[in-house]
Amino acid sequence: MINLDSLLAFVTAADKGSFSAAGRHIGKSQSTVSVSVNNLELDLGVSLFDRSGKYPVLTVEGERLYKQAKVLMRQADRIEHYTAAVRDKVENKIKIGLDPLVPFAVIETALEKMAQKFPFTQIQIIKETREKLFEDLGEDRLDFALHLSAEALPDYFEFASVAQLEWACVCSPDCEMADLDIVPSELMTTERQILCASMHDHPVLGPVSVLSQSIWLAHEQDDMIRMVEQGIGWAFLPKIMLDERVGMGTLVEFTPDYQKVNQMYGVDLLWKTNTQYGPVFKYLRELLFEASKK
Structure with a gap:
């Protein structure tokens, strides 16, 4: 079975152009990277680098394996991040209700940052009338909603102004x-x-x-x-x-x-009181709070 540490050493050495540069990048010594690449070559039965010059150069077999190894490392990274998300009880999906009077631009920057931090959480944007947003939020069909400020809200909703x-x-x-x-x-x-x-x-x-x-x-x-x-x-x-x-x-x-x-008209963020929320919800809420202060 291919060792992922050896595969990482190989890919990094190819990217950085030398074993010493690869070692500095991944926090290993040059000798550790060299040994890892040697072990990978032994396991595969092929030479991955031509070491005859000052710097190692990929062989034909190394070039072919490098492209496949990059894909494999990305998949391994996705698996690692996914399992970390499961351990941290990250939500699989967040449903956001959007009043048609609230431009999408109010939340697009926050969603972009959320997508980078929580890449495995699905976001669903639902545009409905204010009355339907209130109903869906009260019945737990939405995690939170954004609407154009109006009259007093139901007692079971929390709210905060996030935009003017x-x-x-x-x-x-x-x-x-x-x-x-x-x-x-x-x-x-x-x-x-x-x-x-x-x-x-x-x-x-x-x-x-x-x-x-x-x-x-x-x-x-x-x-x-x-x-x-x-x-x-x-x-x-x-x-x-x-x-x-x-x-x-x-x-x-x-x-x-x-x-x-x-x-000027305000935009309020609404969510239910006395409800346990996960890290994605809390992160998005904090981002919207921060944006309102700028």
Whole structure:
């Protein structure tokens, strides 16, 4: 049977170009690396390195084995990390509920870091209405949820504010409002407005964001953006979703005459009280807490 330590010594020596460099990299002496490679050659019955020069050079057989050995070492590393995750009781899956009014950008950096730290945990993102998120969280069908702050929450939920979103009005470059420094409310009421159902029904955002007498409802905010870019109407959306498109010129941000200050709305992270959570949940929660402080 192939010894993994010997295989590691071989792969590292090939990567680093010498037995001494390999030893420094893996914390072994040069002689230990040399002996490990010699033992591997004896076990396999082939010469892996040509040692006639100043530095060892892979033989033809060594080149072929090196590629296979790299794959084997990656698999061994995955097995080691997986068994460590099992010992540490790392969750197999985390289900995150996302309010359609919360842009994915709020959590994407945290998810990227989590994927690196816990590569064997599956993440499932579920977009639902606020009411359905509350129901699923209460029935343990979600681990936690993110929603746009509104009225008081059920007593069995814990919550923390993890983001403040600035919102803005946008239209297409061809829209009449795109050329105005300040857009009068009268014009906004006559031009078609694009909303999504979650925005229309939100107890806080709905009453202040619905202005036009002509409303089209989209499924999600991404759909709203595409409709505005097509010139179908104007919309009120989180700036974090708009900046790139405004920079490219496909959207134009405008200022309504009623808007005196930036309009900010908070994003809350919700989870159930008196519930035992694993390391992935705790890590993600901490990442979101840290992001809110920046």
